[in-house]
Amino acid sequence: MIEIRFHGRGGQGAVTAVKILASAIYLEGKFTQAIPMYGTERRGAPVAAFCRVDDTRIRERDLVHEPDMVVVLDPLLNRSVDVTDGLKKGGLVIVNHPGAAKDTGLAGDFKVATVDATKIALDVIGRPITNTAILGAFAKATGLVKLESLAEAVKSELPARLIPTNVDAMKKAYEATNAPVDASGFKKAEIVKKTSTQPMISYSRNVSDWRVIRPVVDKAKCVGCKRCWVYCPETAISLVDNKAEINYDYCKGCGICSEECLVHAIKMEREEV
Ligand code: SF4
Numbered sequence: 001m002i003e004i005r006f007h008g009r010g011g012q013g014a015v016t017a018v019k020i021l022a023s024a025i026y027l028e029g030k031f032t033q034a035i036p037m038y039g040t041e042r043r044g045a046p047v048a049a050f051c052r053v054d055d056t057r058i059r060e061r062d063l064v065h066e067p068d069m070v071v072v073l074d075p076l077l078n079r080s081v082d083v084t085d086g087l088k089k090g091g092l093v094i095v096n097h098p099g100a101a102k103d104t105g106l107a108g109d110f111k112v113a114t115v116d117a118t119k120i121a122l123d124v125i126g127r128p129i130t131n132t133a134i135l136g137a138f139a140k141a142t143g144l145v146k147l148e149s150l151a152e153a154v155k156s157e158l159p160a161r162l163i164p165t166n167v168d169a170m171k172k173a174y175e176a177t178n179a180p181v182d183a184s185g186f187k188k189a190e191i192v193k194k195t196s197t198q199p200m201i202s203y204s205r206n207v208s209d210w211r212v213i214r215p216v217v218d219k220a221k222c223v224g225c226k227r228c229w230v231y232c233p234e235t236a237i238s239l240v241d242n243k244a245e246i247n248y249d250y251c252k253g254c255g256i257c258s259e260e261c262l263v264h265a266i267k268m269e270r271e272e273v
């Protein structure tokens with residue numbers, strides 16, 4: 001049996017990714033299992049989902065604690081979550097990262113394959129939803145599933161209007177994936193556990209490391225209508241001199257303010273990794 005664990009952030013589509021993957025491998029004649037893990041997460045918060053693959057019926061129903069493979073949909077997630085916890089010796093990590101495997105902050109007795117899924121998703125889909133791109137990378141790095149099967153499985157998980165761009169993202173990621181590299185000599189990034197003595201409500205939490213894209217306000221265009229202030233789910237926006245100002249400590253990069261600004265005064269720009 002092959003066990004796979006996906007790590008992502010709410011809104012990146014980790015749960016949909018495991019469903020597409022399990023369906024695609026099932027189409028190729030194997031037994032599969034997709035396990036979503038829902039909690040109290042919100043958009044941007046770390047989430048996990050699990051997939052099992054076998055030649056015979058799978059009776060195991062537990063979460064995956066000792067995966068053979070780990071898939072990471074967010075380049076900075078390993079700064080707050082130990083994504084390789086329990087990964088079997090000689091295992092494989094497929095990670096969304098713009099740099100080389102040695103720059104990912106992942107280190108251990110496993111291999112790391114990288115792909116800049118955020119760039120592909122932004123270029124092709126127009127949003128940093130990296131699930132289908134990372135599945136293209138998974139197909140390339142593991143050889144466990146065919147790209148054609150993933151493209152077929154997408155049809156049952158996404159609305160028809162989203163299928164062409166998501167299949168295109170898969171194909172582009174498949175072509176752009178770097179070959180797995182031995183990570184035993186790399187330096188592991190420190191995991192910063194954040195604690196708060198305040199109530200766990202939006203404005204008391206620093207969520208800056210959830211962000212892969214950041215809103216930038218063009219103050220010349222801002223007319224001070226407060227629409228972004230009303231819609232921001234993290235209360236990260238205030239009005240200073242009748243212009244929107246963003247507190248980046250509390251901004252998770254969801255892009256809602258940019259979508260809601262009627263004069264297009266807020267542009268989303270990619271964060272440096
Ligand atoms: S919605 Fe746009 S115009 Fe209105 S306050 Fe925000 S940035 Fe300014």
Ligand code: SF4
Nearest residue numbers: 232251252254255257
């Ligand atoms: S400032 Fe904009 S991008 Fe940041 S959390 Fe608020 S709505 Fe989302």
